[in-house]
Amino acid sequence: MNNIIVMGMPAAGKGTVCAALAKEFGFAHLSTGEVLRAEQAAGTKLGLMAKRLIEAGNFMPDHIMIPLVKEVVVKSTNTVGTLFDGFPRTKEQAKQLHVFLYQRKQPISAVIFLDVSKKVAVERLLKRAQTEGRADDTEEVISNRWGHYNSKTMPVVSYFSKLGMIKPVPADGTPEEVYEQVRGFVKEMLNVVAE
Ligand code: AP5
Ligand code: MG
Secondary structure, rough: OOOOEEEOOOOOOHHHHHHHHHHHHEEEEEEEHHHHHHHHHHHOOOHHHHHHHHOOOOOOHHHHHHHHHHHHHHHOOOOOOOEEOOOOOHHHHHHHHHHHHHHHHOOOEEEEEEEEEEEOOOOHHHHHHHHHHOOOOOOHHHHHHHHHHHHHHHEEEEHHOOOOOOOEEEOOOOOHHHHHHHHHHHHHHOOOOOO
């Protein structure tokens, strides 16, 4: 099992990169944002709570997110590994996931950090607001998401960085350029002979 965490600020390209990796290599793709949006669409109690918090650009509490992710991991079998997209987002989530996967003898293989500039990220989000109409892609909510990212998620980057687990990838380029770099790294990690 190769568990890979994909990190980066909103619109760094986590979802785009993970979808391509899942397709090419057969990873399970666990996007906590997508899980919450699906709950929202299904109108569950969790979904209602998620709607309120996501639309304001705030995080869901750790005591809800951590068991939710553990449950998905336990149920996920028969894949080459899992891509964690949007989780962990707080230091508590990071520590708990780290220990949980270690105890399951499926430790984290790598943490890919998609390094995008704020200017490029905002442009992508405002563009998506026009095409997809995601409720949290307004300028005001983007600014709040960004604030939480800086205060709560950047410490997670430092946490993995101190452990020597971070693989930074420049992410201002086109989807193809970004993916090519990530792909090369993952191929090496999986010991697949590069084409
Ligand atoms: P989540 O859905 O994870 O949102 P996010 O982290 O803000 O990131 P995005 O999905 O907007 O961006 P991305 O990096 O995936 O980029 P993407 O590939 O989509 O979370 C949403 C909310 O859920 C959170 O704010 C929080 O409230 C809650 N939540 C989720 N997880 C949580 C957790 N663990 N704990 C607590 N709360 C949690 O690309 C963005 C756009 O850019 C797309 O339109 C895409 O087509 C385009 N694009 C991508 N790459 C490129 C490229 N290289 N060039 C040009 N365009 C590109
Ligand atoms: Mg995403």
